[in-house]
Amino acid sequence: MDQRNVTRITTIHLLGFQIPQSITFLVFFLLLMMYCVTICGNLLIITLVSYSKTLQSPMYFFLSQLAATDILLATDILPNMIHTVLVKQTIMSLSVCLTQYYFCVIAESSESLLLTVMSWDRYLAICRPLHYSLKINFQVCWTLAILCWILGIFVVLIYMSTISNLQFCGPNIIDHFFCDFVPILQLSCSDNSTIQLEATIFGFILVIFPFFLIFVSYSYIIVTILKIPSITGRQKVFSTCSSHLTVVSIYYGTLVCVYLAPSSGQTQTLNKLLSLLYTVVNPMMNPIIYSLRNKELKKVVRKFIIDFLRICFSRD
Template identity: 45%
Template sequence: MRTENTTRFPLVLLLGFQVDPIFKIPIMIPMCILYILTVTGNLLITALVQLSQNLKYPMFFFLSHLSLCDIVLTTSIVPNMLHVIQCGGITITIALCTTQFQFFATAVASECLLLAVMSYDRYLAICNPLRYTSIMDNQCCLWLVTSCWFSSFTASLGAVIMINRLEFCHQNIINNFFCDFWPILKLSCSDTFAVEMEQMLIGFPLVVFPVVFICVTYIYISTSIFRISSSSGRQKAFSTCSSHLTVVCIFFGTMIANYFVPSTRNSIKLDKLISLFYTVITPLLNPIIYSLRNLEIRVAFEKLVIAMKLKSTNLNYFKKLNLKP
């Protein structure tokens, strides 16, 4: 029902972290460093997969898209979060708020689906190695990745369209550093039942299905690994899954803590810290985990560094001779 206190195009106040002005710079500098490291690390993973011939495998192809998800996720949150901290809270339109949510939701949903796809890739490689190359060919990999991005974007776009049809009150305050689905919905003065049902019917399976699928695939993977007679073979098979399993536990663990654990007024600060870990720290950990636990990526990185050093040495040599390389 329309009233004098409702509008279709309101302003939203993002409170962020309410800190003393003297602590703003000490907080913002580490956040900037973490953001730069996150983007650099994930861009490096993507570049290595594209440039190295030793990484032309489905597992690394999916990993490069996982890195793209992390870049979109952290870029949709951190720059705006730094602005919120600097200003002690900012006012934005509901359109900008829902736009931020769409980029964030697309990245999160895509990462959920990609982690499920990567578990299926590991399942085929370990449980059905003879048919692996025939099933997981280039066309199949491209189709799987495209499906992940398209379904995630479509689901988030549907939620944004329905949110933009709602009416909102003039006093709109989100006690967080970014616009998420449920905080936006709480601002509405309209009946939100249809939007909530749409989110449950479309968004919920994007999270639940990957979790169930990953659990089932790893049950089969574990069974196959324990059937391997040699200890070296078991160790090699497990090492190919350990980095993926670590990322899965961190990503879905923080997601469950962020969205499925009931919050109270006393836990608002804790909720913000969990959201901070989920949106800033997790995207940084992914390239670190895969780099430390994956020999192929470390070797590709070392070769890239050596190639850059040789190129730099050759350029300096030609400069000394006043010649063009």
């Protein structure tokens, strides 16, 4: 195709979920509540980890970084999604659409790497407790966290340079609730083999390889736990990593369903629902899972609420 004769599209029509008018405000209210719970829950995690002396450990530091990625992802997806529910479609510029996808990649890439680092932290704490304090401290934690964010941004920079060379000639309609990789490529009339190759390579580096490392880490952790003679001791040790294991299972389970499962038998609605799990539900559930399954965090949350209420009533 002669690139000089192609009319480049400048606006995108995002269709979102096509829901009946009768339940529009119900869906709007549910999504708004999910966004509020996501932001408040993850902000609470960050606040507690920052100011509570009992949560000054590498595990909770990485948890606060994970909460930051969840806030970024939810803020990138949900406000525009809520708007789309109300007006039935959203018209945005191509640059805004691509920017939404870029921030989604940063959040997802950083979260995948952080989950891997957290599994390494649990491996050292359970399988190599004598070496834990020597190999991991807050300087190491900050270095690893910054590397996770930098790698996520680095991936986006490569995507930006490749996508900027594509021609987008339509149709300019995306039947999705956010600008994802496949819908964006469907708008292009250029050869997209290069960016598909990049996506495959980065998918292996940022999803498949981290999942393999997490699997290996937990294989050693499970073997170590099984060697503990008492059932109470096993339960106590396993409780320190059960929350992380639950989050990992949900996160990678939804990614596999969306990107690795055969798409030929999936309807567009099913694809949207699966994408909803890792872009909206996961960021909301992560702080809830950690709060419900972690006794130390539950104690700090309870103390925080009691102190907050005491301050409020003392002012009255």
